[in-house]
Amino acid sequence: MKHPWANVLILLLGAVEVSTGLLGLIHGSPGWVSALNIHRVCGFGLVALLLWKGRNILASLAGLRKRKGIPATHLGSLVLLSLLLVSLGLGLAWSHAGRFSFAGFSGVSWHIYLSLAMAPLLLWHTLRQRWTLRPRFWAERRFALRLAGLAVAGLVLWRVSEAANQVLALPGHDRRSTGSYERGSFSGNAFPTTSWLNDNPKPLDSEGWSLEVGGHVRGHLRLDHRQVEGYQDRLTATLDCTGGWYSTQEWDGIRLKTVLERAGMGPDAASVTVRSVTGYARRFSLEEAEGYLLATHVGGEPLSHRHGFPLRLVAPGKRGYDWVKWVTAVEVNDTGKWWQPPLPLT
Secondary structure, eight states, X not given: OOOTHHHHHHHHHHHHHHHHHHHHHHBOSGGGHHHHHHHHHHHHHHHHHHHHHHHHHHHHHHHHTTSSSOOHHHHHHHHHHHHHHHHHHHHHHHHHHOOOEETTEEHXXXXXXXXXXXXXXXXXXXXXXXXXXXXXXXXXXXXHHHHHHHHHHHHHHHHHHHHHHHHTTOGGGGOOXXXXXXXXXXXXXXXXXXXXXXXXXXXXXXXXXXEEEEESBSSOEEEEHHHHHTOOEEEEEEEEETTTEEEEEEXXXXXXXXXXXXXXXXXXXXXXXXXXXXXXEEEEEHHHHTTOEEEEEETTEEOOGGGTTTOEEEOTTBBGGGSOOSEEEEEEESSOTTSSOSSOOO
16 A cells, blocks of 8 residues: 555544534634634645545555455445545535535535544544554654645645635635624524524413523522513624524623522532523533623514524524523533533434
8 A cells, every 4th residue: 555654644634623623613702713723724634635645545446447346345435535525625615615505504514414424434444454553654754744744735725725715705705713604694583593403492472481590599580571671781792603604693681690690609609501491401601601691682673483582592602502592591500511512412
């Protein structure tokens, strides 16, 4: 096999791609843009690496012509190659051509799904060729130089692509640092909706609805809809959805900090859980919660059902799945915010 070190580099770059992509899904604030930039550099590094790896692939395909059938191992490798090429192509297209969708899912969503599907196949392929992981293929100066060369190539290709976006006025020039494109900012309820697995409750009646505040608090608190609407705190914040769009709106409601102060947090309080009528919930640190808003209105309009009426969480710097809709409860915990999966499971 020519260039056996290429397998090691593909595994390394693939691991970094998955890790930085996951960080990009979890964090939407500008402070985490470095992770996504590394993701982009590694992506272009993979493109450069395919020039070397391509010789191995072409040699394998040529060998298949001499056989009557395709072995299962080769078929798996072909599937892996296809997923890699399509995933890279989708990422490049999304970064330059602008928003597009297929079968109800955005291009960047397909990029994520295919990358996740590719991860176990990449691990399988590397283990099948595990002899290439021997130290003699990577524990040497030449491997370090190759890795540095790929990093430089990836960085140069990424910067050239960004310059092309700007010079050619491509749609990709207008995307956010997260890769999202603007949709319906300052339009009231007219912007797109965020959704997760169980986001399909029946419309709530404001007359029978109430916000329950409990857990490690000094006194249980219940607020009905009229009491919550009596507050007019305002916050301008950007909702950045992992589906590839963002929208900036003016939100009105009651600050989560005010709710917690009214209930009185206990001395062992460590985090806050915001829960939906569907059972969906997300947990945040006390410091994060201080900057959040429980919104009843957006753009001067009462929230529509699809946007979380009668109450939704506004969490600046968080991705869309953290902006809990149809809020019915706030719970103060004596454990940290990390006692939850990075991405919601239901």
